[in-house]
Amino acid sequence: MNPSPVSETSAADPVRIGLVSISDRASTGIYQDKGLPALRDWLGHALLNPVSFVERLIPDDRLQIANTLCELVDSEHCDLVLTTGGTGPAPRDVTPEATLDVADKEMPGFGEQMRRISLHFVPTAILSRQTAVIRAKTLIINLPGQPKSIAETLEGVRDAAGQSVVPGLFAAVPYCVDLIGGPYLETDPAVCVAFRPKSAQRPPRVS
Numbered sequence: 001m002n003p004s005p006v007s008e009t010s011a012a013d014p015v016r017i018g019l020v021s022i023s024d025r026a027s028t029g030i031y032q033d034k035g036l037p038a039l040r041d042w043l044g045h046a047l048l049n050p051v052s053f054v055e056r057l058i059p060d061d062r063l064q065i066a067n068t069l070c071e072l073v074d075s076e077h078c079d080l081v082l083t084t085g086g087t088g089p090a091p092r093d094v095t096p097e098a099t100l101d102v103a104d105k106e107m108p109g110f111g112e113q114m115r116r117i118s119l120h121f122v123p124t125a126i127l128s129r130q131t132a133v134i135r136a137k138t139l140i141i142n143l144p145g146q147p148k149s150i151a152e153t154l155e156g157v158r159d160a161a162g163q164s165v166v167p168g169l170f171a172a173v174p175y176c177v178d179l180i181g182g183p184y185l186e187t188d189p190a191v192c193v194a195f196r197p198k199s200a201q202r203p204p205r206v207s
Contacts, residue, residue, distance in 0.1 A: 019054070033057050039150060047188075065095060066099075088128065096130065099140055
C-alpha cells in the first residue's frame, strides 16, 4: 500500500507513522481488515500534527513481520510504528517475537500498561503478549487486534464522569518519541492528554 497523507496542521511538527495489520485471513482477503482503519481513525482524531501514514497488511509470518518493521523504520523513516494483531498464545501469533527480533531496546512498560488497561474490560487480557521496542529512533508498539480494544488501550479507562482512572497507553508515547529524537507530538486533550515533564513542554503556540 502507498503512504496516505492525513490531517493538515501547519504549526505542528509533521509525523510519519507506520501501521501494520497482521492477520492470515485478512491479508488473503477472507475477511475485511479492520485494524488499519481503526488505527488511522483514532490517530486522526488524537493527533494535532500533520500525519502521513504508511500502511501494510501482512500474514502472521515471523520473518515477514520483522522485515516489514525494518522497512518502515530503516527505509520509510517512520517516527512511530503501531502493529495490530498476532499477540495471543495461538501457534500463529508471533508478532511479539518478530518485534523483539528487530529491537535495539525493549520497552516492557508499554505491555504491562496495556494488560492493566485491558483487565478492566476482559479477564482474558492476561493472555496478551503485547510489547514495545525501540529500533534506531523509532518506537514500535504492538496493539490488540480488535478496533474496540485498540481504542480502549490507547485511551485508557475512564469513570462515569469521563475522568481518567487508568491512563491510556498513548499518554506516554509523545514523551518517549521526544527522548529518542523524534518529532514533537501534540494531542487533542479531549481524546488523549499527553504527559511530559514541565522541562520538556513547549510554550503554547500563538494562533
